Amino acid sequence: MSQITIIGAGAMGSALTVPLVANGHIVKLWGTELDNQIINDLKEGKEHPKHKHILPSKIQMFYAHELQEAVEGSEYIIMAITSDALGKVFDRVVPYLHSNITIATVSKGFDYNKQDEIVILPQILKERLPLGLKHIPIVAVGGPCKANEVVYQSPTNVVYACEDIFKAKDFKRIIQTDVYNVKVDVDVIGTEVAVAMKNAYAVALGFAEGFKDIAGYSHNNTKSALFVVAVEEMIVLVKALGGETRSVIGLPGIGDLEVTGEAGRNRLLGEVIGGGMNSVDALQKMKDQDITVEGYPAIEFGYKLSKQLQREGTLDALPLLEALYQILYNNKPCYQSIKEVLQQWCF
Amino acid sequence: MSQITIIGAGAMGSALTVPLVANGHIVKLWGTELDNQIINDLKEGKEHPKHKHILPSKIQMFYAHELQEAVEGSEYIIMAITSDALGKVFDRVVPYLHSNITIATVSKGFDYNKQDEIVILPQILKERLPLGLKHIPIVAVGGPCKANEVVYQSPTNVVYACEDIFKAKDFKRIIQTDVYNVKVDVDVIGTEVAVAMKNAYAVALGFAEGFKDIAGYSHNNTKSALFVVAVEEMIVLVKALGGETRSVIGLPGIGDLEVTGEAGRNRLLGEVIGGGMNSVDALQKMKDQDITVEGYPAIEFGYKLSKQLQREGTLDALPLLEALYQILYNNKPCYQSIKEVLQQWCF
Numbered sequence: 280m281s282q283i284t285i286i287g288a289g290a291m292g293s294a295l296t297v298p299l300v301a302n303g304h305i306v307k308l309w310g311t312e313l314d315n316q317i318i319n320d321l322k323e324g325k326e327h328p329k330h331k332h333i334l335p336s337k338i339q340m341f342y343a344h345e346l347q348e349a350v351e352g353s354e355y356i357i358m359a360i361t362s363d364a365l366g367k368v369f370d371r372v373v374p375y376l377h378s379n380i381t382i383a384t385v386s387k388g389f390d391y392n393k394q395d396e397i398v399i400l401p402q403i404l405k406e407r408l409p410l411g412l413k414h415i416p417i418v419a420v421g422g423p424c425k426a427n428e429v430v431y432q433s434p435t436n437v438v439y440a441c442e443d444i445f446k447a448k449d450f451k452r453i454i455q456t457d458v459y460n461v462k463v464d465v466d467v468i469g470t471e472v473a474v475a476m477k478n479a480y481a482v483a484l485g486f487a488e489g490f491k492d493i494a495g496y497s498h499n500n501t502k503s504a505l506f507v508v509a510v511e512e513m514i515v516l517v518k519a520l521g522g523e524t525r526s527v528i529g530l531p532g533i534g535d536l537e538v539t540g541e542a543g544r545n546r547l548l549g550e551v552i553g554g555g556m557n558s559v560d561a562l563q564k565m566k567d568q569d570i571t572v573e574g575y576p577a578i579e580f581g582y583k584l585s586k587q588l589q590r591e592g593t594l595d596a597l598p599l600l601e602a603l604y605q606i607l608y609n610n611k612p613c614y615q616s617i618k619e620v621l622q623q624w625c626f
Numbered sequence: 627m628s629q630i631t632i633i634g635a636g637a638m639g640s641a642l643t644v645p646l647v648a649n650g651h652i653v654k655l656w657g658t659e660l661d662n663q664i665i666n667d668l669k670e671g672k673e674h675p676k677h678k679h680i681l682p683s684k685i686q687m688f689y690a691h692e693l694q695e696a697v698e699g700s701e702y703i704i705m706a707i708t709s710d711a712l713g714k715v716f717d718r719v720v721p722y723l724h725s726n727i728t729i730a731t732v733s734k735g736f737d738y739n740k741q742d743e744i745v746i747l748p749q750i751l752k753e754r755l756p757l758g759l760k761h762i763p764i765v766a767v768g769g770p771c772k773a774n775e776v777v778y779q780s781p782t783n784v785v786y787a788c789e790d791i792f793k794a795k796d797f798k799r800i801i802q803t804d805v806y807n808v809k810v811d812v813d814v815i816g817t818e819v820a821v822a823m824k825n826a827y828a829v830a831l832g833f834a835e836g837f838k839d840i841a842g843y844s845h846n847n848t849k850s851a852l853f854v855v856a857v858e859e860m861i862v863l864v865k866a867l868g869g870e871t872r873s874v875i876g877l878p879g880i881g882d883l884e885v886t887g888e889a890g891r892n893r894l895l896g897e898v899i900g901g902g903m904n905s906v907d908a909l910q911k912m913k914d915q916d917i918t919v920e921g922y923p924a925i926e927f928g929y930k931l932s933k934q935l936q937r938e939g940t941l942d943a944l945p946l947l948e949a950l951y952q953i954l955y956n957n958k959p960c961y962q963s964i965k966e967v968l969q970q971w972c973f
Contacts, residue, residue, distance in 0.1 A: 422851075425847055428845065433843065433845040433847050436847070436851035458965065494778070499885045500771055500783070501780050503769075503885040528858075528861075530854050618805065622804060625783060
């Protein structure tokens with residue numbers, strides 16, 4: 280029996296309590312200040328107010344001000360915080376860490392580090408560890424994993440990647456059940472870049488869904504062609520950054536792109552723009568409905584990263600990512616841009 | 627300007643008249659005895675009776691007994707016949723072939739050759755060419771391509787593969803438009819095996835859709851995990867048969883699997899079985915509704931082929947294909963089998 284603290288009581292953080300409790304561990308769920316109502320409701324045995332799950336009764340719940348108590352005595356930490364807040368929240372956790380802890384992160388995306396470089400999220404965590412704790416292993420979690428299906432126990436396969444494969448195996452040992460299946464890997468970069476970029480490319484898959492609305496007939500051929508181009512570009516980017524192709528043609532890449540392209544917020548943003556709305560209005564519409572679209576910043580991060588690598592001469596052009604950026608950030612016409620990308624891909 | 631004869635007036639055969647006519651070619655569409663009503667209607671300017679397309683008025687239509695007239699003078703032939711009838715129909719075309727003709731096939735699947743070996747479809751054609759015409763190039767066509775979207779002109783990317791790349795380029799030159807985009811390749815084996823097997827694996831993706839019906843909640847994680855396993859197994863099979871990985875992670879593999887997994891008859895068969903119906907009843911139901919499911923024979927062909935390669939020691943186990951075969955041909959329980967495949971994949 281181990282003790283695990285989950286930082287963040289959102290969809291994924293709360294869902295991961297299910298396999299952990301099933302395996303008989305002590306599970307502590309900590310919520311940020313934004314999660315107070317969630318912790319209230321869960322403590323009263325109600326369903327998760329945002330995600331409508333009933334969670335295992337055995338988990339221990341902690342409010343924002345109870346962070347020390349929540350982390351104390353744990354061997355494992357799971358960071359389940361949105362990518363933009365990950366660093367800040369982790370800074371609050373750091374004082375309570377000890378030498379023998381292992382940390383996993385389920386957040387998806389890129390961020391700027393303190394030197395204003397674009398980095399993957401495990402790097403954000405690593406840089407914030409104090410000198411004596413730099414050895415703490417960071418495990419990247421990727422793959423097609425809708426939180427509610429983890430709660431309902433649909434068979435789910437995910438990757439836990441760590442430079443130290445034994446630490447990934449430790450996590451597998453504590454969290455794997457007969458339906459939540461964990462594949463271990465050492466490719467942290469490939470895993471993280473793929474899960475971040477799949478949100479970007481899912482917007483392109485959404486375009487094809489939107490084309491139906493203006494044309495009056497389906498664009499499934501277009502969507503599948505974009506899927507192939509997306510996978511190809513993810514491979515190029517992952518390799519340029521030092522990751523492995525297998526992560527792109529595995530769970531974090533095509534697996535997660537498949538699930539994200541079938542439904543979800545990234546696809547929805549693309550669908551609205553593909554359907555004829557300009558990107559400024561589409562983004563405003565999402566904002567008004569309080570919908571966070573991870574793919575939007577991922578496109579900018581990916582684009583800037585690719586431009587940097589292209590200047591350094593280590594990356595070829597990524598025409599679909601370029602088109603995504605121009606459509607979303609410079610309001611370039613969507614249909615024509617995508618049509619051209621698919622044409623040029625065949626030359 | 628070239629002259630092209632399309633053999634078979636079904637969905638794909640008739641759809642390909644659109645890019646060819648758009649490029650100003652002489653296009654002859656020949657129907658089998660089963661296509662008489664189609665040819666009748668098309669000659670009268672009506673829509674395709676089965677697929678509800680209006681086709682370009684410039685195409686020339688030919689009945690089954692007018693085969694010689696249909697083929698005479700053509701530089702290109704496109705075989706658009708269901709895989710099970712391909713050899714027989716081709717035997718009728720052979721007497722009218724000449725030395726400078728190029729043949730493409732859009733049929734998908736495997737078949738037995740005259741020595742009772744399982745072969746890809748271009749092989750079926752090659753073996754039927756008489757001695758003096760053995761050099762005639764066969765071009766394999768693959769990729770995510772719904773016929774109605776070719777008619778409506780949704781942007782579509784496909785692969786034309788031929789051992790002689792220049793013959794693939796000839797086809798590209800005559801058929802490519804600004805929306806029907808052709809990528810040329812030399813990997814005939816990879817293209818054909820991927821397009822055949824994607825029908826088999828689409829049945830597995832359908833299972834996950836069906837699980838929703840018995841469980842009451844979605845199994846998107848399961849579906850995406852199956853997508854990844856399917857791609858991995860297709861790569862293993864394609865490589866063992868002498869094809870290239872790039873075709874599996876390109877249009878014929880993941881591209882076509884994506885479109886087939888979102889909708890279509892193969893997915894539907896899987897969905898019905900995943901939803902709890904035993905495979906015998908599910909197949910009978912499809913038969914009653916006159917629905918041909920290409921994935922069903924593809925599973926048996928793929929399974930037998932894999933067993934043969936495993937006996938020869940050139941192929942590892944393919945657990946998902948094995949499960950597909952046992953579920954569809956031996957009525958093994960679906961949910962439990964798929965759950966086990968996903969579990970074992972992570973060990």
